[in-house]
Amino acid sequence: MSLRTERAADRRRGGRLVPYVFAGPAALLFLAFSLIPIVIAIGLSFQDTASLGDGEWIGGGNFASMTSDPLIGTALMNTLVFTVGTVPTSMAIGLALAIALNRPLPGRSVFRALFFVPMVAAGVVVGVIMSWIFNGDYGVANNLLEALGLGRLPWLTAPGWAMATLVIVVVWTRIGFCMVIYLGALQSIPSELKEAAAIDGASRWARFRTISWPMLRPTTSILLILNVVFSLQAFDVIYVMTGGGPGFSTTVLIQYVFRSAFVDARMGYAAALGLVLVAILLVFTLLRQRANRKAEEML
Amino acid sequence: MRASHPLSATAMGRRGFIALAGISIAGALAACSGSPPSGTKHIRLSTWNIPTDIASYQAIADAFVAKHPGTSVAVEVTTGQFHQWFITRLAADLAPDVIRITPQQIGRYAANGSLVDISGAIPDDYRGDYSDPFWAIGAREDGVYGVFQHTDNFITYFNRGVMDRIGVTPPTALADAWTWDEFLEIATETKKVTGRYGFGYGWTGPETAYRWMPLVYQNGGAFLGEDGETPSMDTEEAVGALAFGRRWYEEGLVSTGNLSKTGGGDVARNLFLTGQIGMMLNNPESMAQLDEEMPGEWGTAPMIRNAGEASDLGGNALAVTKSSRHPELAAELVAMITSREQMRFFCHEGNWLPARSSLDAEDIGYAANSDTMQRFIDQGATIPLPMVRAQSGEYFSSLNAVFADYLDLCLIGQLSPRDASRQMMEAMRSVTAN
Numbered sequence: 001m002s003l004r005t006e007r008a009a010d011r012r013r014g015g016r017l018v019p020y021v022f023a024g025p026a027a028l029l030f031l032a033f034s035l036i037p038i039v040i041a042i043g044l045s046f047q048d049t050a051s052l053g054d055g056e057w058i059g060g061g062n063f064a065s066m067t068s069d070p071l072i073g074t075a076l077m078n079t080l081v082f083t084v085g086t087v088p089t090s091m092a093i094g095l096a097l098a099i100a101l102n103r104p105l106p107g108r109s110v111f112r113a114l115f116f117v118p119m120v121a122a123g124v125v126v127g128v129i130m131s132w133i134f135n136g137d138y139g140v141a142n143n144l145l146e147a148l149g150l151g152r153l154p155w156l157t158a159p160g161w162a163m164a165t166l167v168i169v170v171v172w173t174r175i176g177f178c179m180v181i182y183l184g185a186l187q188s189i190p191s192e193l194k195e196a197a198a199i200d201g202a203s204r205w206a207r208f209r210t211i212s213w214p215m216l217r218p219t220t221s222i223l224l225i226l227n228v229v230f231s232l233q234a235f236d237v238i239y240v241m242t243g244g245g246p247g248f249s250t251t252v253l254i255q256y257v258f259r260s261a262f263v264d265a266r267m268g269y270a271a272a273l274g275l276v277l278v279a280i281l282l283v284f285t286l287l288r289q290r291a292n293r294k295a296e297e298m299l
Numbered sequence: 300m301r302a303s304h305p306l307s308a309t310a311m312g313r314r315g316f317i318a319l320a321g322i323s324i325a326g327a328l329a330a331c332s333g334s335p336p337s338g339t340k341h342i343r344l345s346t347w348n349i350p351t352d353i354a355s356y357q358a359i360a361d362a363f364v365a366k367h368p369g370t371s372v373a374v375e376v377t378t379g380q381f382h383q384w385f386i387t388r389l390a391a392d393l394a395p396d397v398i399r400i401t402p403q404q405i406g407r408y409a410a411n412g413s414l415v416d417i418s419g420a421i422p423d424d425y426r427g428d429y430s431d432p433f434w435a436i437g438a439r440e441d442g443v444y445g446v447f448q449h450t451d452n453f454i455t456y457f458n459r460g461v462m463d464r465i466g467v468t469p470p471t472a473l474a475d476a477w478t479w480d481e482f483l484e485i486a487t488e489t490k491k492v493t494g495r496y497g498f499g500y501g502w503t504g505p506e507t508a509y510r511w512m513p514l515v516y517q518n519g520g521a522f523l524g525e526d527g528e529t530p531s532m533d534t535e536e537a538v539g540a541l542a543f544g545r546r547w548y549e550e551g552l553v554s555t556g557n558l559s560k561t562g563g564g565d566v567a568r569n570l571f572l573t574g575q576i577g578m579m580l581n582n583p584e585s586m587a588q589l590d591e592e593m594p595g596e597w598g599t600a601p602m603i604r605n606a607g608e609a610s611d612l613g614g615n616a617l618a619v620t621k622s623s624r625h626p627e628l629a630a631e632l633v634a635m636i637t638s639r640e641q642m643r644f645f646c647h648e649g650n651w652l653p654a655r656s657s658l659d660a661e662d663i664g665y666a667a668n669s670d671t672m673q674r675f676i677d678q679g680a681t682i683p684l685p686m687v688r689a690q691s692g693e694y695f696s697s698l699n700a701v702f703a704d705y706l707d708l709c710l711i712g713q714l715s716p717r718d719a720s721r722q723m724m725e726a727m728r729s730v731t732a733n
Contacts, residue, residue, distance in 0.1 A: 050407075136554065136556040137495070137554050137556050137566075137569075137570060137575055138569060138570075138573055138575070156556065156561050157554075157555035157556050157558070157561055157711070158555070158711075159713065162561070242561055243505040243559075243560040243561065243703075244505070244560065245505070245558065245560030245561050245704075245707050246560065246561055246707055246708075246711050246713070247560075247707050247708040247711065247713050248704060248708075258383075259700060261383075262380065262383045262386060263506075263700045264696070264697040264730070265382070265386075265407055265411075265696065265697065267386075
């Protein structure tokens with residue numbers, strides 16, 4: 001083999017290694033912090049264990065226990081209310097903001113950044129600050145209401161209001177994210193289409209309904225899935241602001257998983273609950289994918 | 300002969316690259332570990348993130364190392380949520396040797412083998428300097444799994460101006476403590492003066508729901524039965540205590556923002572500082588801020604009482620974990636920290652109440668509020684043994700969560716005291732049956 005051929009072969013071998021070099025760290029992290037924990041969690045869900053690693057195999061006992069656990073129903077219902085309250089609202093406001101800030105307005109970069117800031121803030125920090133703002137006795141929200149001549153509201157201390165307050169806070173943190181994603185999608189829509197429609201006499205609403213909205217559908221689908229996942233995983237803000245109370249009024253499923261694992265020391269049961277949560281997410285994701293495919297076929 | 304860069308992927312090959320990566324990771328981990336020199340027995344002590352306490356522990360640790368050549372002690376901080384932190388470290392066998400742990404947390408770990416028996420390292424005379432309740436926190440039938448280091452409890456704080464306006468002279472002696480009826484009567488008058496509420500209760504989160512439990516014992520009831528395991532919140536006394544609590548909110552004497560599960564931070568203290576309440580049942584932690592923000596305007600009286608006396612069980616014990624490579628040495632460190640001399644030092648530096656009976660405020664020489672600290676020390680004697688046994692039991696973390704749930708529902712009026720009692724009992728039984 002000539003020196004040139006040998007070097008070419010070396011380069012090919014090296015070239016084959018490059019993807020491994022780049023993907024290696026991410027793959028290792030995925031293995032260590034996702035795949036292995038998932039496998040362990042599946043194993044734990046079939047065990048009766050108070051801690052990690054010394055469980056007794058009980059088959060489907062943990063899953064059977066769920067059927068007689070009255071808190072599961074409450075937690076699932078609260079999760080549903082929370083998800084329905086946060087997902088469409090944050091997406092709708094995010095879309096409205098994206099449309100508004102897609103126009104040549106003065107200072108729009110500043111507004112875009114301002115709306116996105118809450119998404120960057122840590123959930124615990126948001127929870128603590130919002131606990132103060134919505135404190136019924138010395139919070140800014142009630143002081144503002146009083147200054148306007150309105151009565152104080154039990155933001156966090158009445159069951160109905162506590163969930164509504166959490167939804168307001170979470171929507172506030174999430175609209176920036178929705179706005180940025182929608183903004184990107186809006187800017188990718190060819191302007192010629194809208195211009196042609198405008199020349200044909202289509203109104204602004206008609207242009208949005210017939211051009212922008214259909215072209216935003218894939219983005220909406222992704223945002224919907226992401227937002228549902230975010231809502232199902234929402235823990236920190238709720239934990240800090242209400243601790244699941246008053247009573248059980250804001251206890252959501254992910255919080256119940258945490259409580260089962262670390263307060264009740266039922267690791268196996270918590271793992272089983274976690275799997276149920278994953279199953280819900282999987283079903284939802286598959287449904288959305290099927291809906292997407294149908295929508296694409298229709299287009 | 301190949302002329303390639305020594306570190307190029309081409310020259311090194313896949314195995315070489317993996318080997319290099321492995322060596323690099325091992326090197327990096329070794330560099331980060333900060334391991335002591337080989338041969339040194341290293342002890343790790345974990346405490347809450349309180350700067351004064353960290354400094355105190357380190358000072359005691361330094362004295363320990365001086366007495367034990369060939370040892371080293373590192374003081375670490377317990378981060379985040381305790382159970383999450385501790386369970387994961389135990390699972391990895393990386394828990395610290397010595398852990399600072401509350402009475403309400405210790406039972407689970409003593410029962411499931413996560414803590415080790417340290418009775419061999421604890422001098423015999425220690426037991427005699429502890430009251431039965433305080434010793435019971437770490438003692439089990441089969442050994443000693445922790446030694447109580449410092450305590451705190453609840454007494455009554457009042458706003459002097461408010462008391463003057465309603466013409467009430469608060470009691471000073473335990474025997475003269477306000478009964479429930481007297482207290483609510485005064486709270487009603489207090490509310491008229493503040494224009495908002497009468498008083499507040501010193502919860503700081505759902506995990507502190509147990510702080511309300513003394514009221515059950517004040518009424519002659521109990522959270523758990525004599526065996527320390529059987530739920531007993533269905534007695535008339537327990538229901539009566541829940542009904543008493545319900546009145547607080549029903550009559551607008553306490554803010555609905557002041558509940559164990561809702562509020563965040565010490566709501567009672569904030570309400571007291573802002574003049575929205577005239578009294579609060581709280582622990583010593585409020586004193587520094589009250590001194591700073593309303594100096595001379597506040598005073599204290601004993602904790603309220605009813606059929607009996609009782610106050611909250613606060614404080615921390617020290618225990619040795621099963622992860623310890625040197626459990627005997629770690630137990631010796633616990634013995635040293637809980638010695639009379641070191642306890643005096645620790646309580647002086649951190650403004651804590653001593654767990655030992657022979658130490659009083661004068662011995663400790665608190666920098667401020669010595670009389671009030673003595674009041675807390677005296678109040679500590681009213682912490683009932685059955686409540687201590689209940690709170691330091693195996694299932695208490697879960698039972699406390701149940702207590703928080705149904706107490707909350709009762710206090711805000713979602714459940715009547717009797718329904719709350721019944722549902723609480725069902726939930727408690729399901730916990731103890733698991």
